[in-house]
Amino acid sequence: AQTVTQSQPEMSVQEAETVTLSCTYDTSENNYYLFWYKQPPSRQMILVIRQEAYKQQNATENRFSVNFQKAAKSFSLKISDSQLGDTAMYFCAFMKINYQLIWGAGTKLIIKP
């Protein structure tokens, strides 16, 4: 069965610093998708970034980028120039072949002023 592991329950950094959130997953599938979602205190679930497993190039969205290591089954999220509004729970998610999302436990990220 597929699993997603986020080993950092909580992290905090100063505003403007760079932070990397780790995620590893386990699957026997070759084609799949990986996502990072953000859940601020308001409890919405907001898509941050998406990576297709067949693409070697790491996805980037403005200040957010991923380091996708397929062989190592690792999918970390880097946030550059962190802002106060980045404070949230961050969830790594794996999309199974039947297209349901399997979620990690989340990392609570606190950006300090």
Added chain:
Amino acid sequence: EPEVTQTPSHQVTQMGQEVILRCVPISNHLYFYWYRQILGQKVEFLVSFYNNEISEKSEIFDDQFSVERPDGSNFTLKIRSTKLEDSAMYFCASSEVLGQPQHFGDGTRLSIL
């Protein structure tokens, strides 16, 4: 930008009562999902829905749960006889096609007393 909308934002119900959670997916999306997040726990998949029928459901989605698309816009989750352990945040999501990111609503916080 189009959004998934969920109502109500918070529902308080007595144990044993029926509850209906409502969702309006993004209008051109064809695939619909329900997830739940018990406080402090991982997000869990409940059910996916396409072409007016359930595509996939998890072990959690037992006989007390049902989903319906009663008209062209709404997508509902019904819990027939609520239990205390049904207390959770329920998220509706939709996607345009399979493999595309799922866009989430703000969630309905369900509290069973």
